[in-house]
Amino acid sequence: MNLHQFRFVQEAVRRNLNLTETAKALFTSQPGISKAILELEEELGIDIFVRHGKRLTRVTEPGQDVLRSVDVIMREIANLKRIGEEFSKQDSGRLSIAATHTQARYVLPEPITQLRKRFPKVQVSLHQGTPEQVARMLLDDTADIGLATESLADFEDLVTLPCYEWQHVVVLPLEHPLAAVERLSLEQLAAEPLISYHPSFTGRSRIDQAFAQRRLSTNIALEAIDSDVIKTYVRAGLGVGIVAEMSMRHEPAGGDLISKPAGHLFGSNTSRVAFRKGAYLRSYVLTLAELISDRLSRSLIERAMLGHGDDYSL
Incomplete structure (x- = not known):
């Protein structure tokens, strides 16, 4: 057994068992990878992969255990390299x-x-x-x-x-009617077109849950992954923004946007x-x-x- 065999097996799984892509990623030949994997299987006495002709189709049950061991070995090899780098080049x-x-x-x-x-x-x-x-x-x-x-x-x-921990804030143009409201409610926000994050980003799930718990429907005018994009469309008048509080920390004083705390509506993240x-x-x-x-x-x-x-x- 050797590290090349372990690296080939690990990379083949990462590349969805596509040996052509594996060979490209490792700058070697496909036949070389196939031979190395077969030699490893022969030495272990088990099949790591199920094959259809020369093509790998899936990982066998014992192959899953082999992969877990290979992952540990390769992780420790990487750690050894880092330890060497740490003490040879401290800074x-x-x-x-x-x-x-x-x-x-x-x-x-x-x-x-x-x-x-x-x-x-x-x-x-x-x-x-x-x-x-x-x-x-x-x-x-x-x-x-x-x-x-x-x-x-x-x-x-x-x-x-x-x-x-951090909280969301509601972002409004200075002239928006809600800018004069001291403590916003979910009902007030539900009545507005909203601009906020994509569902998988920046605490958006808490926002959706808060409206759902109150059985309030929302009008999501636009979703984005970038707070600056959200603020841009608030400035354009597309709707009311809901962003992470840290995205408003460096907005200039006396600018064209105002932010309102929304921790009481959406909780902490x-x-x-x-x-x-x-x-x-x-x-x-x-x-x-x-x-x-x-x-x-x-x-x-x-x-x-x-x-x-x-x-x-x-």
């Missing part, structure tokens, strides 16, 4: 971050700026996606750390920790930071987590990575 490397648009646009700029001041040789790579895509990037080892509000806690192979279970976290990854939230500490994260973080809450 340099590459940090890959996965986050939703709201986190990347409004939460991460200051922590990343501070991180770069402390670790100027660290190259930061920022990936944006849906909450589920953020989770997948962590699981695929594309990202070292992830930040989102939804979905992260639903993946058992991730270690997730709550880092801060919790953003979470996440890591892949078993991953070795380099010093600057832990530092970034601490910069994102003062409730996260290096020792707390390390305890959580060892399986002792279930009792932590905001």
Whole structure:
């Protein structure tokens, strides 16, 4: 057995058993991959894959167990590389971050700026996606750390920790009649065309639940994943916006929009930071987590990575 065989098996599953795509991804030949997998199966004495001719069709039951072991082995190989890098180059490397648009646009700029001041040789790579895509990037080892509000806690192979709470706000043009209302109600909002997030983003599920619990129908004029887009269409007069409060923090004083608190309508949301279970976290990854939230500490994260973080809450 060797690491090439393990890598071929793992990548074949990632590529939906398409050996042509697997060969392209690994810069090798399809016959070479097929031969290596067959040799591994022969050495183990089991079939990892079911075949139809030369084509792989599915993973066998013992093959599932083999894949789990291969994942552990390859994860530890990656950890060994990180440990070597950590101690050979203490203050340099590459940090890959996965986050939703709201986190990347409004939460991460200051922590990343501070991180770069402390670790100027660290190259930061920022990936944006849906909450589920953020989770997948962590699981695929594309990202070292992830930040989102939804979905992260639903993946058992991730270690997730709550880092801060936030609420929605209602965004209105200054001349809108509701701008003069001190405390908005769901009934008032239900009577307006609404502009808010796509259902899988930024606490949108809480908004829908609040209206549903009151049996109120809503007129969703537009959905977007970007708070700036929502504000743009509010300015255009398309409707009333519902956005995350952090997206309004840097709006200029005396501007053309006004925001109204909506925590009493939609409750609080919790953003979470996440890591892949078993991953070795380099010093600057832990530092970034601490910069994102003062409730996260290096020792707390390390305890959580060892399986002792279930009792932590905001």
